[in-house]
Amino acid sequence: MIAPKGKISKARTGHRRSQWKLKPLNLSVCPQCHVLKLPHRVCAECGYYNGKPVIEIKEKKSAGK
Numbered sequence: 001m002i003a004p005k006g007k008i009s010k011a012r013t014g015h016r017r018s019q020w021k022l023k024p025l026n027l028s029v030c031p032q033c034h035v036l037k038l039p040h041r042v043c044a045e046c047g048y049y050n051g052k053p054v055i056e057i058k059e060k061k062s063a064g065k
């Protein structure tokens with residue numbers, strides 16, 4: 001049976017987990033409507049990707065459910 005060679009100390013676990021953090025969002029500007037969007041994703045504002053309309057946007061923004 002295979003077992004870990006030694007105990008992993010709390011400090012070692014803590015050092016490893018100290019690297020576990022969120023990076024700031026990398027946003028790009030939509031060339032169509034100039035709003036911030038995620039790169040390589042269809043713009044949620046105008047539905048354009050690569051200069052073409054890809055999805056239809058329903059005109060019901062921030063209305064709340």
Ligand SMILES: [Zn+2]
Binds near residue numbers: 045046
């Ligand atoms: Zn857009």
